[in-house]
Amino acid sequence: MGDAVVGVMANPLSGRDIRRLVTQASVFPTAEKASMIQRMLTAFQAVGVSRVLLSTDLGGISAAVYRAIGQRRSQGVAWPEVEFLDGQPIRQSAQDTVDAVRRMVAAGARVVVCLGGDGTARVAASVIGDAAMLPLSTGTNNAFPVVREATVAGLAAGLVATGAVPAADATSRAKVLEVRAGGRVEIALVDVAVSTERHVGTRAVWDPATLTQLFCAFAEPDAIGLSSILGQLAPTDRRERRGVLARIAPGAPRQVLAPIAPGLVAQVGVTQVELMRPGAVYPVDAGAGVIAVDGERELTFGPGDRPTVRLRTDGPRCVDVPAVLAASARLGLLRRA
Amino acid sequence: MTDTLERKSLTREQLLAAYRTMRAIREFEERVHREFATGEIPGFVHLYAGEEASAAGICLSLDERDTIASTHRGHGHCIAKGVDVGEMMAEIYGRRTGSCHGKGGSMHIADLSRGMLGANGIVGGGPPLICGTALAAKLKGTGGVSVAFFGDGGSNQGTTLESMNLACVWNLPAIFVAENNGYAESTASSWSVASDNIADRAAGFGMPGVIVDGFDFFAVHEAASEAIARARQGGGPTLLEMKFTRYFGHFEGDPQTYRADEVARARAELDCLTRFAARVTETGELAQADLDAVDAEVATVIDKAVAGAKAAPLPTEADLLTDVYVRY
Numbered sequence: 001m002g003d004a005v006v007g008v009m010a011n012p013l014s015g016r017d018i019r020r021l022v023t024q025a026s027v028f029p030t031a032e033k034a035s036m037i038q039r040m041l042t043a044f045q046a047v048g049v050s051r052v053l054l055s056t057d058l059g060g061i062s063a064a065v066y067r068a069i070g071q072r073r074s075q076g077v078a079w080p081e082v083e084f085l086d087g088q089p090i091r092q093s094a095q096d097t098v099d100a101v102r103r104m105v106a107a108g109a110r111v112v113v114c115l116g117g118d119g120t121a122r123v124a125a126s127v128i129g130d131a132a133m134l135p136l137s138t139g140t141n142n143a144f145p146v147v148r149e150a151t152v153a154g155l156a157a158g159l160v161a162t163g164a165v166p167a168a169d170a171t172s173r174a175k176v177l178e179v180r181a182g183g184r185v186e187i188a189l190v191d192v193a194v195s196t197e198r199h200v201g202t203r204a205v206w207d208p209a210t211l212t213q214l215f216c217a218f219a220e221p222d223a224i225g226l227s228s229i230l231g232q233l234a235p236t237d238r239r240e241r242r243g244v245l246a247r248i249a250p251g252a253p254r255q256v257l258a259p260i261a262p263g264l265v266a267q268v269g270v271t272q273v274e275l276m277r278p279g280a281v282y283p284v285d286a287g288a289g290v291i292a293v294d295g296e297r298e299l300t301f302g303p304g305d306r307p308t309v310r311l312r313t314d315g316p317r318c319v320d321v322p323a324v325l326a327a328s329a330r331l332g333l334l335r336r337a
Numbered sequence: 338m339t340d341t342l343e344r345k346s347l348t349r350e351q352l353l354a355a356y357r358t359m360r361a362i363r364e365f366e367e368r369v370h371r372e373f374a375t376g377e378i379p380g381f382v383h384l385y386a387g388e389e390a391s392a393a394g395i396c397l398s399l400d401e402r403d404t405i406a407s408t409h410r411g412h413g414h415c416i417a418k419g420v421d422v423g424e425m426m427a428e429i430y431g432r433r434t435g436s437c438h439g440k441g442g443s444m445h446i447a448d449l450s451r452g453m454l455g456a457n458g459i460v461g462g463g464p465p466l467i468c469g470t471a472l473a474a475k476l477k478g479t480g481g482v483s484v485a486f487f488g489d490g491g492s493n494q495g496t497t498l499e500s501m502n503l504a505c506v507w508n509l510p511a512i513f514v515a516e517n518n519g520y521a522e523s524t525a526s527s528w529s530v531a532s533d534n535i536a537d538r539a540a541g542f543g544m545p546g547v548i549v550d551g552f553d554f555f556a557v558h559e560a561a562s563e564a565i566a567r568a569r570q571g572g573g574p575t576l577l578e579m580k581f582t583r584y585f586g587h588f589e590g591d592p593q594t595y596r597a598d599e600v601a602r603a604r605a606e607l608d609c610l611t612r613f614a615a616r617v618t619e620t621g622e623l624a625q626a627d628l629d630a631v632d633a634e635v636a637t638v639i640d641k642a643v644a645g646a647k648a649a650p651l652p653t654e655a656d657l658l659t660d661v662y663v664r665y
Contacts, residue, residue: 016536016548018560021567021575027540030533060533092580198346198620199555202547288620302619 004162005051006044007104008037009097009124011116012059014139018202024263028138033115034064036150040113041079043154048162052082053109055100058090097123105131110161111319113153118144118294122189125316132160132171134319140262143190143225144294148321156324159333169327175217175243176315179291182305188293191216191227192309195290195297203296206261208268211248212286215276215309219244225295229258229268243276243311276311283308352623353631355397355554359389359610360635362413365422368639369429373589379431380442385413387584390609391516392417394557395484398565402481404452404470406463409444411456414486420448426642432649438660439652461494463487464513468500471509482510482568490521492535501576505542510568513576516551518583523595539576551579552607
């Protein structure tokens with residue numbers, strides 16, 4: 001079957017934006033991200049992962065792991081071989097995530113663990129191809145990534161990478177929203193929001209008064225972020241082959257209280273809630289503004305760009321941690337006697 | 338939360354003011370860079386070119402109630418806070434007509450009437466000062482805020498960390514702006530700042546810490562206006578970390594052997610003025626003609642400032658004994 005290779009992509013800038021200021025979004029310390037990686041290395045070792053590819057960064061995460069590897073070696077305790085993906089310029093932007101995940105996939109990684117929030121997962125998803133993704137929550141909005149203890153996530157990723165758990169039991173395809181505007185294409189894993197803001201600015205969206213339209217690949221009632229608006233009105237599961245969209249207007253007859261950002265429960269007016277069929281192309285009404293993908297302003301558009309949104313069902317394959325470990329229990333993969 | 342209507346879509350006047358500030362800083366620094374090479378300017382200068390969006394984005398939301406304290410790299414903060422460009426240039430040339438009568442030079446330009454507590458040759462000297470002015474504003478109930486600018490080197494100074502602690506325990510209307518350009522003189526911040534992100538230190542003091550793209554005027558302005566509104570409303574201090582690059586050396590004459598050619602890429606791909614101009618003309622908020630008119634006006638102002646400085650008298654012997662004490 002070949003080497004079981006796992007990629008670990010850690011975003012040093014997740015959880016550092018303006019939502020620390022305008023809401024009470026949590027701060028996820030760099031040291032904790034580094035510790036999570038170390039916990040995963042222990043788990044990988046336990047289930048036979050032979051090689052780990054780790055992204056490099058200027059935020060202290062890979063440096064801390066590098067130090068820990070040195071210390072561990074002198075103690076004679078084993079971890080899998082860790083290769084630091086070095087040599088390319090670090091831009092301190094989303095491009096670093098793109099470059100790292102591309103290199104991991106090209107090097108044969110079967111699973112890529114992404115430490116970050118919705119934004120990190122979204123960017124990784126755009127280049128992960130057929131490798132499986134395990135998005136582990138360390139960001140602000142975590143509608144998409146899972147909140148799961150890193151050791152357990154590491155066991156699941158390792159069992160998938162070694163092929164011990166069959167792919168059918170291990171992963172499921174996520175839905176994706178594809179946005180096209182004036183020649184640019186972006187994807188979102190959770191939601192696409194149309195804003196009257198003029199500029200990308202600090203990227204975050206925290207003022208519902210600026211929203212005019214919302215498209216959701218899925219909308220869970222217990223989600224955090226913009227999708228929670230429709231999560232209360234038209235709950236839509238991750239596995240269903242449909243999405244949901246609506247128009248947002250402050251004075252709309254239907255008003256819902258939604259936790260649109262950590263620490264922010266806003267009253268939002270919603271009209272014209274509709275199902276999104278996979279493959280159908282839905283136009284954006286506004287003539288100009290900014291489109292936010294997964295809660296971050298990304299695409300500015302003006303007259304003539306005519307943005308559209310389409311739901312696709314061929315998004316990244318995501319590791320289903322509970323399913324993997326349930327399969328492991330069934331198959332006795334972690335039994336040693 | 339802030340009155341978000343204030344932050345919505347900057348007006349035409351505000352956008353022009355922002356562009357003018359950034360353009361004035363850029364042209365001022367590029368000109369000083371050229372003039373310094375003639376040997377006519379005494380002392381050292383430390384140029385702010387590349388970092389304009391930070392000063393402009395933050396000071397746009399400040400008014401006459403507010404104070405700022407700056408660093409040795411202070412020309413940008415001075416211009417953004419409204420200090421007279423002619424007086425600044427004369428001060429840099431050490432002339433009697435300068436902001437400080439030629440006695441302070443580049444690193445000590447100040448104008449208390451504009452709330453500009455001064456550029457400062459002491460690394461980490463600004464933060465304690467703004468704790469004082471912030472406390473005064475709080476006690477007097479003016480609604481004013483105080484902003485301390487410091488660099489990545491300054492972020493490691495005891496005075497800066499003590500000031501953050503004090504501002505938090507006293508809930509002062511203070512904004513700490515860490516302008517992280519990657520180098521403290523020639524020492525890389527990736528080597529010397531233990532937390533790597535300066536903003537990460539804020540959590541230790543219990544205040545919000547936000548990382549901002551320092552090349553993006555709109556990102557800076559959004560983050561700053563939220564922090565300033567929060568401080569005005571009694572919400573306490575905030576730490577903003579700008580990440581960007583300075584275009585020139587630490588000082589004029591710096592051989593810059595400690596860094597590779599990141600400036601070329603920054604000027605080509607990240608420049609705050611280029612990006613601002615592209616955005617506002619794309620949205621139609623301003624026309625290229627508006628920006629060109631500002632460029633022409635700024636060029637005239639800078640020319641006049643340099644000519645005026647070169648022609649101005651030097652301080653006399655009698656001036657040695659003035660400006661030593663303050664009369665209350």
